[in-house]
Amino acid sequence: MDHASDNKDLQPINLLIVAQSGRLEYEALILAASLRAESHDVAPCLFIAEPRPEGAWQGHDTALSDAGREVLEWLGATIIPFTAQHFGASYPHGNKIEALQVLPADQPFLFLDSDTLITGPLQGLDLARPSASMRREGTWPVPPLYGPGYDAIWRSLYDRFGVDFEGSMDLSQPDEHWERYLYFNAGWFCGPDPVEFGRRFLEWSRALRDEPGDMLACQSLDPWLDQAILPLVVHSLGGGRPDKAQARLDGDLTCHYRKLPLLYACKDDRVLDRLEHAVAPNRIKKHLREWEPAKKLIYQGKGRDKIRPLFDRDRLPSKEQPIRNLLRKEGWWLV
Numbered sequence: 658m659d660h661a662s663d664n665k666d667l668q669p670i671n672l673l674i675v676a677q678s679g680r681l682e683y684e685a686l687i688l689a690a691s692l693r694a695e696s697h698d699v700a701p702c703l704f705i706a707e708p709r710p711e712g713a714w715q716g717h718d719t720a721l722s723d724a725g726r727e728v729l730e731w732l733g734a735t736i737i738p739f740t741a742q743h744f745g746a747s748y749p750h751g752n753k754i755e756a757l758q759v760l761p762a763d764q765p766f767l768f769l770d771s772d773t774l775i776t777g778p779l780q781g782l783d784l785a786r787p788s789a790s791m792r793r794e795g796t797w798p799v800p801p802l803y804g805p806g807y808d809a810i811w812r813s814l815y816d817r818f819g820v821d822f823e824g825s826m827d828l829s830q831p832d833e834h835w836e837r838y839l840y841f842n843a844g845w846f847c848g849p850d851p852v853e854f855g856r857r858f859l860e861w862s863r864a865l866r867d868e869p870g871d872m873l874a875c876q877s878l879d880p881w882l883d884q885a886i887l888p889l890v891v892h893s894l895g896g897g898r899p900d901k902a903q904a905r906l907d908g909d910l911t912c913h914y915r916k917l918p919l920l921y922a923c924k925d926d927r928v929l930d931r932l933e934h935a936v937a938p939n940r941i942k943k944h945l946r947e948w949e950p951a952k953k954l955i956y957q958g959k960g961r962d963k964i965r966p967l968f969d970r971d972r973l974p975s976k977e978q979p980i981r982n983l984l985r986k987e988g989w990w991l992v
Contacts, residue, residue, distance in 0.1 A: 670784060671766045672701040673759070673851070674773075675752045676729075676736075677708055677719040680992065683948040684771040686725065689732040691775040691935040701767075701779050703734045706756035713745020728944050743863055750883045753843065754862055757855030766851045767906075770844045770913060774920070776931050777910040782903060787848040787896025789841035789887055792907045794976070797840070797881040798873070805872055811838045813872040814885070818861050820893045827898070839888035839897065844913040845906050846887060848894055857893060862886045916992050917950040918984045919977070921960035922968050929961065950991040964989050 672692070676685035685705060692703060708719045721729070726736060737759040744751020753768060760766050765784035798810045805813075815822035830837035848854040862882055869878060878885065891897065899906070907913075912928050914920035920928065933955060936945055945951045954960030967983060974980060984990045 670701045670779060670782065671704060671760055671764055671851075672779070673704045673706060673756065673766055673768045674771050675706045675708070675756050676721060676771055677752075678721060680948070681771045682721050682725045683945060683951060684773075685734075686728060686732075686941065686945055687932070687936060687951075688769065688771060688773055688775065689729055689734050690938075690941050691931060692779075693732050694931070694935040695775045695778055697778050697780070699780060700733060703732075704760060705729060705734045705736045706752070706759045707736055707738045708745070708752055708756075709738050709740050712740040712742045713747065713751075714741055715745075717746050724944050728940060731940065743859065748866075748879060748882065750843070750880050751862070754855065754858045754883060757851040757858065760851035762852040763850050765847065765849050766854075767847045768845060769911065772913065772915050773844065774912040774914060774928065774932055774935075775910070776912050776928055777905070779910060782847075782906070782910075783900070784847040785849040786900065786903070787846070787854070787891040787894045788899045788903050789846035789891055790844045790907055790913065791841065791899060791904070792844065792913060793840060793842035793884075795835035795840070797885055798876045801875045806833050807835055807838055808833060810872055810876070813870065814865075814889060815892075817870070818864075818889055818893070820889050825888065825892045825897070839892060841884060841887050841891070842913070843883045843887050845911065846891065847903070848891070848896065854890060854894065857890045858883075858886060861889060915977075916990075917954055917960070918964060918989050918991055919980065921954055921964040922980055922984060923970065923973060925970065953991060959989075963987075 674685055674688060676682050689703060692701065707721055708714050710717055710719045729736060739756055739759050741752060741755045743755060767784050798807065800806045800810065812822050825839040827837050865886060866878060866882055912924060914924065936942060936955060942956065946956055967987060981990065
């Protein structure tokens with residue numbers, strides 16, 4: 658047996674999420690509880706970046722509640738306040754870009770959106786190879802009828818920031834098909850050094866926001882700015898599409914559920930069992946019940962009793978919007 662390899666696999670990983678008052682606090686509680694429930698031997702180091710109510714969040718109540726902070730710390734999280742200077746309330750997705758500054762430098766990291774459930778042990782992943790989630794749809798860019806097309810738009814970004822374009826493409830996909838071009842969901846991403854990753858992510862995101870350029874004149878960057886820049890950062894650092902082990906973050910090891918009603922509508926019983934087991938302890942339940950979606954769907958059982966019968970999980974729509982529409986129609990779009 659290769660004991661050196663075993664020890665390497667059990668090294669702690671630095672896991673980062675962002676949380677602030679309101680929905681993100683309760684989602685962070687679910688994530689932290691599920692991380693504890695699924696961790697074996699060596700638990701990941703969970704860092705929670707908390708934006709201060711200053712800088713780009715000036716005038717907004719961003720602080721975690723005292724009760725939420727207490728439970729998160731009891732679950733092993735380290736909460737680190739930071740000041741968002743560039744995005745904040747005008748573009749909350751920018752929190753994940755600026756929050757990378759709170760992590761230790763020169764150590765591989767994994768960022769997760771707060772609306773993520775841990776469904777398996779995270780030890781043994783190669784986080785030093787930059788990558789990100791492939792659980793995405795062709796949401797950006799949206800080429801106008803008379804051009805420019807996907808190739809021209811993506812090439813302009815790679816050229817602008819001095820990143821190799823040709824090596825980023827999946828040549829098994831046809832020209833001008835959106836999957837030919839490197840595109841991620843920013844629900845998870847990883848890399849070898851959060852400082853350098855964050856520096857490029859921030860610098861290039863600000864540049865694109867401030868001066869989109871003629872090629873992007875018809876493109877919306879809100880909320881897609883982070884996902885437009887993420888492929889460039891990943892590829893510039895020597896990464897790309899997830900390898901076989903990293904791909905397990907898109908289902909086997911994590912569940913990016915987005916909204917709690919969607920989890921009950923779409924996910925299999927294994928995921929629901931893990932969720933409900935993780936948040937069953939009284940200390941977690943006492944605080945999480947204050948959030949209406951958790952109170953009704955998890956603790957009152959209405960997620961299983963009311964939402965699940967609405968959907969055939971073997972024949973779900975290929976797009977998420979019809980699922981959301983039915984949940985709204987039936988009065989179960991609780992967020």
